[in-house]
Amino acid sequence: MTTSMPSGFSKKSLLDYTASQRGSFEKTLKELVEIPSVSAEPRHQPEVAEVVSRAADLMQQMGGEVRVLETGGHPLLHARFEQSSDYPTVTVYNHLDVQPADMSDGWHTEPFRFVQKEDRYWGRGTTDDKGPALTALWGAKYALAHQTPINVNFLWEAEEEIGSPNFESTVKRHKELLETDSVVVSDTVWVSRTRPACPAGLRGLQGFRFFLETGETDQHSGTSGGAARNPVAEICQLVADCFDAKTGDVKIPGFYDDVVEPTKAELADLKKSGFSTATFKKDHQFKSLRVTDPVEIMKRIWCMPTFEVHGIEGGYHGPGVKTIVPPRATAIVSCRLVPNMDARKIVKLVRAFVKEKNPDVKVQAEHGLPAYQGHTVGPHPDAIRAAMNFAFDKEPVFVREGGSIGAVVPMEKVLKAPVFFLGLSLPEHGYHAPNENYDWQQAEGGMIAFADYFRRVAAIEPAS
Amino acid sequence: MTTSMPSGFSKKSLLDYTASQRGSFEKTLKELVEIPSVSAEPRHQPEVAEVVSRAADLMQQMGGEVRVLETGGHPLLHARFEQSSDYPTVTVYNHLDVQPADMSDGWHTEPFRFVQKEDRYWGRGTTDDKGPALTALWGAKYALAHQTPINVNFLWEAEEEIGSPNFESTVKRHKELLETDSVVVSDTVWVSRTRPACPAGLRGLQGFRFFLETGETDQHSGTSGGAARNPVAEICQLVADCFDAKTGDVKIPGFYDDVVEPTKAELADLKKSGFSTATFKKDHQFKSLRVTDPVEIMKRIWCMPTFEVHGIEGGYHGPGVKTIVPPRATAIVSCRLVPNMDARKIVKLVRAFVKEKNPDVKVQAEHGLPAYQGHTVGPHPDAIRAAMNFAFDKEPVFVREGGSIGAVVPMEKVLKAPVFFLGLSLPEHGYHAPNENYDWQQAEGGMIAFADYFRRVAAIEPAS
Numbered sequence: 001m002t003t004s005m006p007s008g009f010s011k012k013s014l015l016d017y018t019a020s021q022r023g024s025f026e027k028t029l030k031e032l033v034e035i036p037s038v039s040a041e042p043r044h045q046p047e048v049a050e051v052v053s054r055a056a057d058l059m060q061q062m063g064g065e066v067r068v069l070e071t072g073g074h075p076l077l078h079a080r081f082e083q084s085s086d087y088p089t090v091t092v093y094n095h096l097d098v099q100p101a102d103m104s105d106g107w108h109t110e111p112f113r114f115v116q117k118e119d120r121y122w123g124r125g126t127t128d129d130k131g132p133a134l135t136a137l138w139g140a141k142y143a144l145a146h147q148t149p150i151n152v153n154f155l156w157e158a159e160e161e162i163g164s165p166n167f168e169s170t171v172k173r174h175k176e177l178l179e180t181d182s183v184v185v186s187d188t189v190w191v192s193r194t195r196p197a198c199p200a201g202l203r204g205l206q207g208f209r210f211f212l213e214t215g216e217t218d219q220h221s222g223t224s225g226g227a228a229r230n231p232v233a234e235i236c237q238l239v240a241d242c243f244d245a246k247t248g249d250v251k252i253p254g255f256y257d258d259v260v261e262p263t264k265a266e267l268a269d270l271k272k273s274g275f276s277t278a279t280f281k282k283d284h285q286f287k288s289l290r291v292t293d294p295v296e297i298m299k300r301i302w303c304m305p306t307f308e309v310h311g312i313e314g315g316y317h318g319p320g321v322k323t324i325v326p327p328r329a330t331a332i333v334s335c336r337l338v339p340n341m342d343a344r345k346i347v348k349l350v351r352a353f354v355k356e357k358n359p360d361v362k363v364q365a366e367h368g369l370p371a372y373q374g375h376t377v378g379p380h381p382d383a384i385r386a387a388m389n390f391a392f393d394k395e396p397v398f399v400r401e402g403g404s405i406g407a408v409v410p411m412e413k414v415l416k417a418p419v420f421f422l423g424l425s426l427p428e429h430g431y432h433a434p435n436e437n438y439d440w441q442q443a444e445g446g447m448i449a450f451a452d453y454f455r456r457v458a459a460i461e462p463a464s
Numbered sequence: 465m466t467t468s469m470p471s472g473f474s475k476k477s478l479l480d481y482t483a484s485q486r487g488s489f490e491k492t493l494k495e496l497v498e499i500p501s502v503s504a505e506p507r508h509q510p511e512v513a514e515v516v517s518r519a520a521d522l523m524q525q526m527g528g529e530v531r532v533l534e535t536g537g538h539p540l541l542h543a544r545f546e547q548s549s550d551y552p553t554v555t556v557y558n559h560l561d562v563q564p565a566d567m568s569d570g571w572h573t574e575p576f577r578f579v580q581k582e583d584r585y586w587g588r589g590t591t592d593d594k595g596p597a598l599t600a601l602w603g604a605k606y607a608l609a610h611q612t613p614i615n616v617n618f619l620w621e622a623e624e625e626i627g628s629p630n631f632e633s634t635v636k637r638h639k640e641l642l643e644t645d646s647v648v649v650s651d652t653v654w655v656s657r658t659r660p661a662c663p664a665g666l667r668g669l670q671g672f673r674f675f676l677e678t679g680e681t682d683q684h685s686g687t688s689g690g691a692a693r694n695p696v697a698e699i700c701q702l703v704a705d706c707f708d709a710k711t712g713d714v715k716i717p718g719f720y721d722d723v724v725e726p727t728k729a730e731l732a733d734l735k736k737s738g739f740s741t742a743t744f745k746k747d748h749q750f751k752s753l754r755v756t757d758p759v760e761i762m763k764r765i766w767c768m769p770t771f772e773v774h775g776i777e778g779g780y781h782g783p784g785v786k787t788i789v790p791p792r793a794t795a796i797v798s799c800r801l802v803p804n805m806d807a808r809k810i811v812k813l814v815r816a817f818v819k820e821k822n823p824d825v826k827v828q829a830e831h832g833l834p835a836y837q838g839h840t841v842g843p844h845p846d847a848i849r850a851a852m853n854f855a856f857d858k859e860p861v862f863v864r865e866g867g868s869i870g871a872v873v874p875m876e877k878v879l880k881a882p883v884f885f886l887g888l889s890l891p892e893h894g895y896h897a898p899n900e901n902y903d904w905q906q907a908e909g910g911m912i913a914f915a916d917y918f919r920r921v922a923a924i925e926p927a928s
Contacts, residue, residue: 040784100786106681162784189687203686207785216749217570220896221772222667222867223653224748225800226712226764227755233709233773236700236795245697246822248690284688285680285791288824291691300690308685309697310788311779321671321798321830324774327749331700334785336689358710360752366785403686432684432788 008146009455011390011448017142018444025138025443026121028058030114032096032130033123039074039097039162048074048158051096055156062141064154069174071166074158078177081144082151090457091153091180091417092140092450093407094133094187095160098125099432106434119440127429129160131438132186132446135424139450146451150458153180157407160187163205164406165367171414180417182380184453185408186446188401188423189431193441195274196388198381198421199401200266200374202408203302204337206346207366210238210354215327218316224325231329232315234358239331241357242350243307248290248300250307250335252353258341262303270298273397283427302400306336334366336402343368369404372412372419380420383456388422391449403431422446422453472610473919475854475912481606482908489602489907490585492522494578496560496594497587503538503561503626512538512622515560519620526605528618533638535630538622542641545608546615554921555617555644555881556604556914557871558597558651559624562589563896570898583904591893593624595902596650596910599888603914610915614922617644621871624651627669627833628870635878644881646844646921649872650910652865652887653895659738660852662845662885663865664730664838666872667766668801670810671830674702674818679791682780688789695793696779698822703795705821706814707771712754712764714771714799716817722804726767734762737861747891766864770800798830800866807832833868836876836883844884847920852886855913886910886917 037051038044052075056066064079074097082089101111101124108122109115115122121131133156140152155178157167171178191197214229221228243250250256262270277294280286291297300306314329316322335346347365354363375381376398388396401421408419424446430436501515502508516539520530528543538561546553565575565588572586573579579586585595597620604616619642621631635642655661678693685692707714714720726734739758744750755761764770778793780786799810811829818827839845840862852860872883888910894900 040782040786100782205686205787207787209785214751217897219748219750220867221770221774221798222669222800222865223895224744224750224765225772225866226768226770227744227753227761228748228750229752229754230709230712230772232775233703233707236703236773236776237709239697239700240704243697245694245701248694280688280691284683284692286683286688286692287678288693289691290693297691301688304690306685306690308689308694308787308789309700309779310685310786311696311781311790312700312776313781315773315775316796317775317777317781321673321796322774323669323671323772323798325772326775332780332785334685334787336686401686402689403684427687430681431687432682434681 009452014142014448014451018447021138022440025134026116029121029126029131029134032134033114033125034112036112037097037125037158038100039159040100048097052077052158055096059154067177069170071159071170073166076158076167076170077154077156079154080151081140083144083149087149087151088181088457089151089153089179090454091155091178091183092136093155093183093185093411094136095129095157096133097158097161098128099161101434108435120437121439122435122437124436126436126438127425128431128436129187131443132424135443135446136186136450139447140454142447142451143454148454148458150454152454160406163367163369167407168410168414171410175414178415180415182417182457183411183415183419185405185419185421186423187405188421189425189427190423191273191275191397191399192279193426194394196392196394196396197273197399198384198396198423200376200398201339201400202372202374203402203404204341204343204369204371205334205404206337206343206368207334208350209364210235210331210333211328211362211364212358212360213328215325217327218324221323221325228325230325232312232326235312235329235331238354238358238361239309239333242353248306250305252349254349255305255346259305259338260340262299267295269397270295270399273298273399280427298399301402303338305338305341307333309333337371339371339373341371343370369406370409372408375418375420379460380418380457383453383460384420384422387449387453387456390452391445422449473916478606478912478915482911485602486904489598490580493585493590493595493598496598497578497589498576500576501561501589501622502564503623504564512561516541516622519560523618531641533634535623535634537630540622540631540634541618541620543618544615545604547608547613551613551615552645552922553615553617553643554918555619555642555647556600557619557647557649557875558600559593559621560597561622561625562592563625565898572899584901585903586899586901588900590900590902591889592895592900593651595907596888599907599910600650600914603911604918606911606915607918612918612922614918616918624870627831629831631871632874632878635874639878642879644879646881647875647879647883648917649869649883649885650887651869652885653889653891654887655737655739655861655863656743657890658858660856660858660860661737661863662848662860662887664840664862665803665864666836666868667866668805668807668833668835669798669868670801670807670832671798672814673828674699674795674797675792675826675828676822676824677792679789681791682788685787685789692789694789696776696790699776699793699795702818702822702825703773703797706817712770714769716813718813719769719810722806722809723769723802724804726763731759733861734759734863737762737863743891762863765866767802769802769805771797773797801835803835803837805835807834833870834873836872839882839884843924844882844921847917847924848884848886851913851917851920854916855909886913
């Protein structure tokens, strides 16, 4: 089916639209941001349910056909805006849950208060991912109101930040309801404000907790130190055995076996991506890095796996020195994975390595997320390129993304629909960091890009 | 000056005395134990002052010349029972402050309720150190009432459990008031109920905090992991560089240089000390130890220095896995020191080692406590031996003590008086542990041992 080009898609009309919608967009974003939908924290379970229910109301008011799907964990929201069953369907994926946030982490404003200063919006979830979610919705609203021959489904998850543990099973159960021709995900970060970027791949993730218990209670390090085992020290040693903290090199045998190094072409793309070491350092507020060469940094954050320790639980954390031998310790660690690596194989390698190094340490493996190899050629990537260029006056580069989005691989696998990315966040927006923010420039451009993308996708012969 | 032997020091007379005093001893111990004099907790500051004031009243009622010395921290109590300025003076050191205690730590009775069941007394401070303090006082009462040609001073500290931060400076300011010929400390633990023990040395302590900052705030380990430095991992690596957690071997060059290994005679003493690995494990609730041979354990906890990590501050400590690159980390560590080691030299070695391994790590050294080499030969140790044997029908072994008593070295240094130990606590009394207790057998024997010790010291020509 080839469709005629709908009217009203000039930049001027779209800018008039975004200007007229700014108030209602900001009001809605404020409402969602002020619901602390922290999926990782059991005490916030009611708020996760509340944000889904609030978003369901919003979709319904806009005319969507809404279903809140039970997952066994936090609910999954689906809303269909159908114009005709003859039209192709695009599913927009976003998530409504957020990372934990606490004033003590260094926030300058209350994390769950929406604070606006001129064009910038502060608050947990503004950029990850409530802002981009609403931006895509407002873009779709325009496309639908202007007779774009397309159906738009929204799939808004509430468990993304905890690794989408129930996403695949839920999608499997509701395969027919969720049927779609393609998916577009808006949950990724540009190289810089002047350099739009689309991921051509995502890293996967495999988390672990290493637990060691050698006693029952704190003991006096004077009366027992020297003979007593020290679980914090043994856990430190195990972490140091797993990888070299200075270089980042993972020392677990077999860890790198399945890694496919980036091709010359990919490296050439990285070189022209506009990535700047100084900007990367500034955006993430790093004092120093393991390496300084920009291509080497991009390789490390996008194309190579990692071993990371997030914290050591156990022992004394207060002021001064409390001279105890602690009874137990836990290392909270994870590996980022790249395409062709298998999370289950990594779990096996890590378990075997820990068993060899310290057999008393218990290894708990978290739900793994596979890495994702994306699409950079074909009509949809071309539509993304064109829409981004139209909205932001600059063509995006296709780089990789170092983070993981648990839903991506299951959507391709179960729905058999290709997944593309139209991300809107900037490095300085602070994904997972204190003082997370989003801004009107990205929202406005994003609405225009999405509206234009839907128009272009409508012009592509649907796969089905 | 040689003195004549006073009368009334038969075992029979002393047992009659202790039997007649039991009621008043227990009543006084109950009063002191029920004052929660936790020096580490600011909210208990009034109770620390209260216990000192209550003890001052007690000393005054008994005829002592009492001074409550301001220290800048918790007050220091001094009471002099002078019979004649011609007589030698023995100073008895104890402390009135206690470790924190909370029902949730596993107490079976309220920690600040004095609970008596037959001959046993439960409550925080019963054995550490209010029970031994009163035991020594009751022993002195008898010796003084029986014309022993001696003066007895009591020096009762209220900051022992927080490392005696103001003890040395206070003793310096009141050097003349505190003048003494010798000191006897009652704040140490036997090997077992059937094996009296006196420490021939105490370990010292040098605490450190290792601090590394590589960023400002938590960052997403997906978007920056691989290129970002990980301060928790670098701190773990540094700890693993400092010592082997499995064996306990310290890897800092020069660390062991000044350690004097225990002599054959000392090892022989350790062998006959009655120390049991199984009891040590049980008393401290350890699941396993670095070594199992009892002599090797005693060497490690009493005669050898250690490197210990008490906790790693920084990063994520909650449930699950929060995939951040943390901005900073602190290792809280300490070294136990043995006689002949110099805390300042250890600070230098540690600083140099850390600088070489990771120059970005800042090292903060805490106030160091030197190790203490005790006296095992001479008339005072002989008097201790004989008094213990007289009271408990068993000669004590001279072992070492793994912990530190901050007041000991300053007393020798400032007052130029030798320090001896007449400890009364048992391993099962639970120093620093929940369900701390003391018992009438140790109190009764202790009163007799102290009375007999004063009689014997009076017979020794005073050093001055």
